[in-house]
Amino acid sequence: MSTYSTRSKTPALARSAGEKAAPASHSLSFPISVAKNASGALAGLAWTGFGLSCLLWQDLGDWSRTHEVAIASFVFAGSILTATLFGRFGGGLQSRAPWLLAFGLFLTIWEIATAKFAWLPLPFFPPPQAIVEVYTDDWPKLLASTVASVKLQLVGYALGAAIGFLTGVLIGWSRAVGYWVHPALRFIGPLPATAWLPFALFTFPSSWSASTFLIALATGFPVTVLTWSGVASVSNAYYDVARTLGAKPSFLVLKVAIPAALPHVFVGLFMGLGSSFAVLVVAEMMGVKAGLGWYLQWAQGWAAYANMYAALIVMSLLCSGAITLLFRTRDRLLVWQKGVVKW
Amino acid sequence: MVAVAIAETDRPAAVGASLNVEGVSHAFDIDGAALPVLNDVSFNVRPGEFVALLGPSGCGKSTLLRLVAGLEPPRLGALFEDGRPIKGPFPSRVVVFQDPTLFPWRTVWKNVALGLEAQGVLKSQRPRVDAALDLVGLSAFRNAYPHQLSGGMAQRVALARALVNNPRILILDEPLGKLDSLTRISMQAEIAALWQRSGFTTLMVTHDVEEAVFMANRVIVFSDRPARIKADMTVDRPFPRHRGDPKLAELRSNILGLLGLDANW
Numbered sequence: 030m031s032t033y034s035t036r037s038k039t040p041a042l043a044r045s046a047g048e049k050a051a052p053a054s055h056s057l058s059f060p061i062s063v064a065k066n067a068s069g070a071l072a073g074l075a076w077t078g079f080g081l082s083c084l085l086w087q088d089l090g091d092w093s094r095t096h097e098v099a100i101a102s103f104v105f106a107g108s109i110l111t112a113t114l115f116g117r118f119g120g121g122l123q124s125r126a127p128w129l130l131a132f133g134l135f136l137t138i139w140e141i142a143t144a145k146f147a148w149l150p151l152p153f154f155p156p157p158q159a160i161v162e163v164y165t166d167d168w169p170k171l172l173a174s175t176v177a178s179v180k181l182q183l184v185g186y187a188l189g190a191a192i193g194f195l196t197g198v199l200i201g202w203s204r205a206v207g208y209w210v211h212p213a214l215r216f217i218g219p220l221p222a223t224a225w226l227p228f229a230l231f232t233f234p235s236s237w238s239a240s241t242f243l244i245a246l247a248t249g250f251p252v253t254v255l256t257w258s259g260v261a262s263v264s265n266a267y268y269d270v271a272r273t274l275g276a277k278p279s280f281l282v283l284k285v286a287i288p289a290a291l292p293h294v295f296v297g298l299f300m301g302l303g304s305s306f307a308v309l310v311v312a313e314m315m316g317v318k319a320g321l322g323w324y325l326q327w328a329q330g331w332a333a334y335a336n337m338y339a340a341l342i343v344m345s346l347l348c349s350g351a352i353t354l355l356f357r358t359r360d361r362l363l364v365w366q367k368g369v370v371k372w
Numbered sequence: 373m374v375a376v377a378i379a380e381t382d383r384p385a386a387v388g389a390s391l392n393v394e395g396v397s398h399a400f401d402i403d404g405a406a407l408p409v410l411n412d413v414s415f416n417v418r419p420g421e422f423v424a425l426l427g428p429s430g431c432g433k434s435t436l437l438r439l440v441a442g443l444e445p446p447r448l449g450a451l452f453e454d455g456r457p458i459k460g461p462f463p464s465r466v467v468v469f470q471d472p473t474l475f476p477w478r479t480v481w482k483n484v485a486l487g488l489e490a491q492g493v494l495k496s497q498r499p500r501v502d503a504a505l506d507l508v509g510l511s512a513f514r515n516a517y518p519h520q521l522s523g524g525m526a527q528r529v530a531l532a533r534a535l536v537n538n539p540r541i542l543i544l545d546e547p548l549g550k551l552d553s554l555t556r557i558s559m560q561a562e563i564a565a566l567w568q569r570s571g572f573t574t575l576m577v578t579h580d581v582e583e584a585v586f587m588a589n590r591v592i593v594f595s596d597r598p599a600r601i602k603a604d605m606t607v608d609r610p611f612p613r614h615r616g617d618p619k620l621a622e623l624r625s626n627i628l629g630l631l632g633l634d635a636n637w
Contacts, residue, residue, distance in 0.1 A: 267475065269443055270469070270533075272443065272461040273466050275463040276490035284489070285475070288475070288477045365476050365478075366476075
């Protein structure tokens with residue numbers, strides 16, 4: 030009986046306390062909460078507007094997904110409005126409300142400017158539903174291209190990063206290696222990797238291995254140079270400390286030089302990632318008959334501009350995702366650093 | 373001289389090593405010209421002694437410590453630890469530098485464990501790391517990274533990193549030079565107490581005359597570069613010492629006179 034009564038009391042008490050507290054806190058944060066709710070509500074309205082813009086006028090072209098896009102945007106608008114109304118607009122979503130509003134407005138204007146009134150010249154600027162159509166109807170080809178790109182990029186980048194890292198450590202550590210490798214590095218490195226394309230295409234057994242080589246080259250150069258400078262800039266005091274504590278040369282390399290150089294190495298890996306994306310796309314356009322670069326080329330050849338935009342969006346998500354992954358790895362490995370940039 | 377007041381017998385006999393510096397001269401190459409820094413320096417340190425090296429800035433004291441540590445070979449002469457020539461660094465002679473030089477990518481615990489790890493004995497000797505951290509009172513910070521520590525704490529970690537190796541000669545290169553004066557005063561007493569308890573031989577370079585006479589039982593004063601020994605004196609006052617001790621004050625003004633600074637005191 031007693032347990033029952035305490036159980037039933039506690040929520041009741043909590044509830045009444047909550048009810049009492051609610052008006053006070055509401056009046057306190059009134060302008061802020063209204064602003065937040067307003068941006069949520071406006072975002073919902075913007076997406077409703079986008080849905081309406083799809084339906085109010087006739088399409089100027091022949092697009093099959095206009096209705097589906099309209100329905101999807103109504104559903105999305107509904108969920109934003111519901112979330113705002115019931116206060117279930119979590120902190121993350123709430124902070125994104127202005128962005129949702131802007132994006133909804135952008136889509137509405139885009140829809141009207143292309144599909145409905147063709148203020149933008151039509152084949153070159155397809156409406157949103159045309160791009161959605163690519164994803165719903167041409168996804169097998171797009172997916173295959175994405176897989177091909179990811180595979181090529183992964184293999185090339187991993188090879189380039191590994192070789193670049195090893196070379197950088199060796200040049201930074203050994204004078205003899207530096208003597209021989211440094212001039213070669215200065216001669217080959219600054220050359221854009223794409224300049225090797227003709228050479229690579231007839232030297233390597235397949236265009237795939239040629240492209241892997243080029244991506245590895247584009248990655249390897251910045252990784253080598255930055256690893257090298259990282260190892261070379263390690264303070265002698267660290268080596269002195271380790272040596273007086275009984276460290277052997279292998280310990281000095283693995284436990285002193287490399288960890289101390291890691292912040293530089295990550296800068297190299299970041300730069301390498303950027304230049305390897307460029308090489309990936311060029312290699313796919315010129316050599317390998319697969320991948321997103323090739324898909325872009327193909328789409329342009331057939332004047333399928335919607336496909337081109339669809340592939341561009343996928344590519345941008347992939348590149349941004351790769352950089353996010355790299356930065357997450359860095360944050361994990363370099364927790365000891367102060368003030369690292371958040372991506 | 374007054375009778376030696378330090379109870380030498382209280383300390384374990386085998387811990388500290390003797391150090392012999394015999395006719396050591398050293399020079400640096402700067403732009404092709406040899407810059408002499410040490411000029412025929414000879415002295416002997418008995419096991420368990422605490423010797424402070426004083427001298428004008430840049431006179432070559434720190435270079436002498438590098439030679440004792442085995443980080444560099446001398447141009448002329450030789451150094452001996454317990455009669456064996458010093459040919460390279462060895463963990464029986466560890467250095468605490470003016471900068472703590474903790475490895476920023478390692479936690480406090482892993483910094484202290486550095487020596488044992490480098491010698492390949494960490495797996496079986498982990499409690500020694502905990503004990504060393506206890507000794508300097510930083511057990512609570514075992515998982516902190518160096519950038520989270522104050523200057524005094526970092527220098528304590530550096531001290532623990534040295535002591536965990538059970539050194540026979542502890543080499544202190546201005547270990548308190550960059551600390552604020554309050555931290556410096558408390559750490560002077562701490563290091564002196566540690567030395568008394570453990571009995572290792574200690575060689576300390578300092579710029580602070582008061583610090584030298586407060587901590588050491590022998591002070592060697594060097595001349596300007598290239599450094600020669602100008603004076604070698606015993607500080608025969610019992611521990612724990614008091615900063616107000618008139619004998620220490622007298623000794624301090626003697627030393628300042630040797631350094632040509634008596635007019636400024």
